[in-house]
Amino acid sequence: xxxxxKNLKETFLKEIEKAKGGSCLEKIRxxxxxxxxxxxxxxxxxxxxxxEERGSWGKQLNILKNxxxxxIDQKTSQAPRQEEEIDLTYPAVSxxxxxxxxxxxxxxxICLIFKDLGFDVIEGSEIEDQWHNFTALNIPPEHPSQxxxxxxxxxFPTQDEKSGKILLRSHTSPSQIRIMRQVEPPLAxxxxxxxxxxxxxxxxxxxxxxxxxxxAVGEDISFAGLKGVLFYFARQFFSKDVRLRFRPxxxxxxxxxxxxxxxxxxxxxxxxxxxxxxxxxGKGWLEILGCxxxxxxxxxxxxxxxxxxxxxxxxxxxxxxxxxxxQIKDIRLFYENDLNFxxxxxx
Ligand code: PHE
Numbered sequence: 001x002x003x004x005x006k007n008l009k010e011t012f013l014k015e016i017e018k019a020k021g022g023s024c025l026e027k028i029r030x031x032x033x034x035x036x037x038x039x040x041x042x043x044x045x046x047x048x049x050x051x052e053e054r055g056s057w058g059k060q061l062n063i064l065k066n067x068x069x070x071x072i073d074q075k076t077s078q079a080p081r082q083e084e085e086i087d088l089t090y091p092a093v094s095x096x097x098x099x100x101x102x103x104x105x106x107x108x109x110i111c112l113i114f115k116d117l118g119f120d121v122i123e124g125s126e127i128e129d130q131w132h133n134f135t136a137l138n139i140p141p142e143h144p145s146q147x148x149x150x151x152x153x154x155x156f157p158t159q160d161e162k163s164g165k166i167l168l169r170s171h172t173s174p175s176q177i178r179i180m181r182q183v184e185p186p187l188a189x190x191x192x193x194x195x196x197x198x199x200x201x202x203x204x205x206x207x208x209x210x211x212x213x214x215x216a217v218g219e220d221i222s223f224a225g226l227k228g229v230l231f232y233f234a235r236q237f238f239s240k241d242v243r244l245r246f247r248p249x250x251x252x253x254x255x256x257x258x259x260x261x262x263x264x265x266x267x268x269x270x271x272x273x274x275x276x277x278x279x280x281x282g283k284g285w286l287e288i289l290g291c292x293x294x295x296x297x298x299x300x301x302x303x304x305x306x307x308x309x310x311x312x313x314x315x316x317x318x319x320x321x322x323x324x325x326x327q328i329k330d331i332r333l334f335y336e337n338d339l340n341f342x343x344x345x346x347x
Contacts, residue, residue, distance in 0.1 A: 124175025130164025132174040136301040137253040168196035172213035180302035186218035210318035217311035226312035254292025261285035289316035
């Protein structure tokens with residue numbers, strides 16, 4: 001027994017010395033500690049030994065067994081991971097592909113539709129001043145319609161008295177001002193981007209969302225032209241047989257002004273509408289944007305001769321039309337980075 005223990009210990013120590021890598025160590029573990037190992041065999045011989053010797057051999061075998069286990073563990077923890085056998089024929093894990101966010105791809109889709117009509121795409125500035133966001137748009141400082149738009153003011157020093165305080169824009173309309181002050185008419189521009197409002201967040205409101213502003217200025221711009229442009233867009237974007245409804249409305253920066261609804265593309269057909277439609281709530285119409293003829297005061301603020309030139313403008317909420325088109329019930333889904341939601345739109 002003594003000799004066997006000694007030999008076993010020596011061969012084990014030699015083998016563990018040479019062993020490299022996890023799988024090799026695992027083989028050694030099975031060989032020396034497994035059910036069919038020599039040590040298990042030696043343990044099984046103990047009952048056949050003289051009674052007074054059994055205790056001491058058992059003890060020695062346990063010491064050897066612990067030593068083997070300890071050495072294997074030690075070596076395993078030292079073994080560099082990359083030495084594990086790599087099966088080069090195994091299929092590779094393909095990297096996850098990202099995709100455009102649904103709001104970005106719809107923005108792009110809308111821009112392409114208007115490009116066909118000759119509109120240029122120019123992004124405005126997300127950080128604005130009071131003059132561009134309100135005053136130049138015919139919203140004087142004390143005007144009540146500032147309330148709904150009153151937004152997040154930034155602690156930046158104001159540039160001059162005329163500009164007023166610095167803020168996150170509450171709509172994309174100030175890009176009308178920025179562009180009209182720089183570019184001579186005739187012009188037709190589409191300006192998408194983020195806007196901010198102090199709205200309480202719920203399923204249909206967010207303190208930040210996306211809008212697209214569109215406007216055209218020239219010597220022969222009319223409300224009929226505005227209707228034609230919006231009708232072309234709605235047919236391309238929603239469906240070929242969509243109908244539009246212009247409801248008179250008030251915006252300080254357009255006169256006359258209207259809100260525009262599209263016929264519900266889920267339930268509204270020539271035969272009527274469904275009472276229980278989840279998209280339009282049985283109304284048969286969906287509001288998509290605000291629009292109108294640019295107010296002469298706005299043209300004047302941009303140094304444009306309002307006797308010679310007219311313009312139309314419209315502004316639509318991208319989030320809202322995406323929610324309508326894809327029947328999304330909660331605006332917060334756009335901003336939570338939940339891949340289960342976002343991956344449904346692999347564009
Ligand atoms: N700026 C308006 C809003 O945010 C939308 C609008 C734009 C209305 C252009 C008329 C003309 O509600």
